[in-house]
Amino acid sequence: MCGLCGLLGITHWTETSAHTDAFTGNTRNTLRAERLHRTRIVNAALCPKRVRISDFQATSYLLSSPTGKSVIVDDIQAVWGAFETLTGSILDPLDANYLETLKQVSQ
Amino acid sequence: MIPVNVVTGFLGSGKTTLLKEILQKPEFNDTAVIVNEFGEVGLDHILLEEVEEGILLLESGCICCTIRSDLQETIRSLQAKAAASEIPAFSRLVIETTGLADPAPIVSTIAAEPIIRNHFRIGNIICTLDGIAGMRTLRNHEEGIKQIAVADRILITKTDMAEPALVSQLELEAHGVNPLALIGHSTGSGFDASLLIDEDINDPAMRAAEIGRWFDANQLAQMKNHKHAHGHSHHSHENTAGLNSFVVEYENPIDWTAFGIWLTSLLHAHGERILRVKGLLNVAESTTPVILHGVQHVVHAPMHLEKWPGDDRNSRIIFITKGISEAAIKTSLTGFLSLAGRVSSFSDEAVGVD
Structure with missing residues (x-):
């Protein structure tokens, strides 16, 4: 992210909450909790590929390969390109074998 | 937010004629126009900027970050000139693509650029389809098919010169490619401009009707x-x-x-x-x-x-x-x-x- 984007507060659509009153009131998730939930699901999706992400300071995500290579990304959209950079392969969500492995995640 | 309408359509399908026609209508008062190239049909007395086509791929970005730097600069410059009262203020922007252009990078330019996205919003993508040669376009030209597929409104042009049966067939074919777009007809003069710009999904007042459709x-x-x-x-x-x-x-x-x-x-x-x-x-x-x-x-x-x-x-x-x-x-x-x-x-x- 360049300084200008940060200044203007550009937000990827996946970072917005579906709830109009999200992040307010006692029953709503905090921004941090939403990010944690997001990180958990992405990790579950990346698990068969042995790549993981972690939330970095609630501003970015750090994607790491099993060999320790890592890439920092701003939002979920950028995760998939970074995955290619790290592994040299594309994660195809329509791939039947991948989807089958996804079913086994943490079972 | 200023709505941006993209006018696309295959070579010779009547984009500039459409522009000329709609710019005379009251709904399109205060409209600025950006064209990729000056066609044979002249557009006079309107705000007009020409832009050379070029693609910029951001180093850090994926394909969705494909933006047109030329277009970005033109839109920003138009806005700056309007703010400095060098040109009249405008309340709508129309971008005409070339006949072979893919309209998707234009959409991504407006959606992705931080300054532009805070002042402009994408309105309907309007695609012209040649009433006479349209069937050939749909059968042979991938660019033309894609333009139809991403459109919100399809305007079959030259219907005064085409056989009615052919126009009906073309309409069916276009509906097959894009069942979501509203299809209208144009004879080159006199058509419903509200068909092209109303019920825009980004307009809160029109949203429910567009979704229903x-x-x-x-x-x-x-x-x-x-x-x-x-x-x-x-x-x-x-x-x-x-x-x-x-x-x-x-x-x-x-x-x-x-x-x-x-x-x-x-x-x-x-x-x-x-x-x-x-x-x-x-x-x-x-x-x-x-x-x-x-x-x-x-x-x-x-x-x-x-x-x-x-x-x-x-x-x-x-x-x-x-x-x-x-x-x-x-x-x-x-x-x-x-x-x-x-x-x-x-x-x-x-x-x-x-």
């Missing part, structure tokens, strides 16, 4: 293709242009986060083959439906509809794709959405949370 049109498309001579039924329609459109329904309320993760990964891997996504989602965190609207890799910020249009609470997502099956999309969506329920029971270590 999306799903209504789709129902009709399904009915038309629902029953085949060979006895089975399905929800997908493949047309002669090799595109297929279908609606994916999902019964349970969906986890918005998991859905976003799924859609971004899908568009990253297959965005070139997914021309349009439009949906009405029943999201677990929200009591009102969420509208999803995307052109290739660009997904617009989700919008809320004040209330459900009917009793059906299923999430419905319409896809216009090039060779991706409904079953593959549904299986993939179900696989990703099921992760949302399961991760909450996982330990932090199992899902990689420190």
Whole structure:
């Protein structure tokens, strides 16, 4: 992210909450909790590929390969390109074998 | 926010004639126009900027970040000039593409550029289709087919010169490529400008009507293709242009986060083959439906509809794709959405949370 984007507060659509009153009131998730939930699901999706992400300071995500290579990304959209950079392969969500492995995640 | 209408259409299909015509209408007062090239038809007395076509791929970006730097600069310069009163202020921007241009990068330029996206919003994408030569375009030219597929409004031109039977056939064909677009006719003069600009999904006042039409049109498309001579039924329609459109329904309320993760990964891997996504989602965190609207890799910020249009609470997502099956999309969506329920029971270590 360049300084200008940060200044203007550009937000990827996946970072917005579906709830109009999200992040307010006692029953709503905090921004941090939403990010944690997001990180958990992405990790579950990346698990068969042995790549993981972690939330970095609630501003970015750090994607790491099993060999320790890592890439920092701003939002979920950028995760998939970074995955290619790290592994040299594309994660195809329509791939039947991948989807089958996804079913086994943490079972 | 200033609406931006993109006027696209194959070579010689009547884009400039359309522009000339609509700019004389009161609805298009205060309109600035950006053209890729000056055509044979002159456009006088209007704000006009010419832009050389060029593509800039951001180093850090994926294909969805394909933006046109030239266009970006032109829009910014128009805005700066209007602010400095060097040109009259304008309340609408129309961008005319070249006949062979892909309209998707224009959409991504407006959606992705931080300054532009704070002042402009995408309105309807209008595509002209030649009433006489249109069938040839749909059969032979991929660029022309794509322009039809990403459009919100299709205008069949030269209908005064074309055989009525041919126009009807062309209309059917265009509807097959893009069942979601409204189709109008033009004889070169005198047509309904409101057809082209009204019921814009980004206009809160028009949103409900446009959504109603999306799903209504789709129902009709399904009915038309629902029953085949060979006895089975399905929800997908493949047309002669090799595109297929279908609606994916999902019964349970969906986890918005998991859905976003799924859609971004899908568009990253297959965005070139997914021309349009439009949906009405029943999201677990929200009591009102969420509208999803995307052109290739660009997904617009989700919008809320004040209330459900009917009793059906299923999430419905319409896809216009090039060779991706409904079953593959549904299986993939179900696989990703099921992760949302399961991760909450996982330990932090199992899902990689420190």
